Amino acid sequence: MSQVQWLVDYIATAFQGVTLGGGIDIHAAQSMDDYGNPEEDWLSRSAERTDWRRVKLATLQPRFWAIAFLDAAGLRFYMPAIMTELVIHGDDTNNLSAALLSGLAVTPAGLIKETPFDELFNSAQRAAIIRYLKYVLHNATALDTGQAARRLRDIQTRTGAR
Numbered sequence: 001m002s003q004v005q006w007l008v009d010y011i012a013t014a015f016q017g018v019t020l021g022g023g024i025d026i027h028a029a030q031s032m033d034d035y036g037n038p039e040e041d042w043l044s045r046s047a048e049r050t051d052w053r054r055v056k057l058a059t060l061q062p063r064f065w066a067i068a069f070l071d072a073a074g075l076r077f078y079m080p081a082i083m084t085e086l087v088i089h090g091d092d093t094n095n096l097s098a099a100l101l102s103g104l105a106v107t108p109a110g111l112i113k114e115t116p117f118d119e120l121f122n123s124a125q126r127a128a129i130i131r132y133l134k135y136v137l138h139n140a141t142a143l144d145t146g147q148a149a150r151r152l153r154d155i156q157t158r159t160g161a162r
Contacts, residue, residue: 007087007135012053014128015080020049023073026059029066055081057089064099072113072120075103079125083132097136101147104129110159117159130155 001009024032027044031037048054060082070078082100091097106112112120121129133155136148 003135004087007131008084010131011080011083011087011128014122014124015052018052018077018080018125020047020052020077021073023077024069024071025049025074026055026063026066026070026078029069029074030063032069033065049077052077052081053084057085060085061093061096064095067099067103070103070113072115075113076120076125079129083128087132087135098147101136101151104133104151104155106151106154106158108158117155126155126159 025044025047027040027047031040031044034040055078060078067075067078067082079100082096086097086100104112106117110117118126130152133148133152137145137152
């Protein structure tokens with residue numbers, strides 16, 4: 001089994017059963033970024049909410065800035081879809097990867113999206129995120145590796161996740 005397939009399987013297992021629930025979907029987040037967008041609002045009504053594996057890269061890639069507008073539940077839902085797509089397909093523009101790494105910012109108090117990191121992600125999900133960041137450190141562009149190293153350090157020192 002390749003390293004890529006192993007990581008994809010690890011992410012899928014860790015995030016199995018994660019749903020969006022009442023969280024903000026990627027289309028609603030894009031509408032927020034656009035200060036209102038009727039087309040994104042319309043797409044939001046039929047957005048995938050139950051299975052992150054059905055979210056397509058074509059949905060995520062042009063909406064990379066919307067990641068900043070996701071709430072904690074939205075980030076937890078889209079995180080495995082984005083990580084999986086980036087591991088499999090990469091990111092020629094570096095936009096989606098940079099937005100994801102930015103979205104993983106953990107405050108000195110251990111919060112992400114105003115939620116304790118350890119409450120937002122269970123231990124398997126935290127381990128998948130850490131493995132993803134380590135993968136980026138060894139396989140991505142120089143732009144990503146610096147930010148990935150900072151995110152990994154912050155997660156490990158501010159949350160205790162290893």
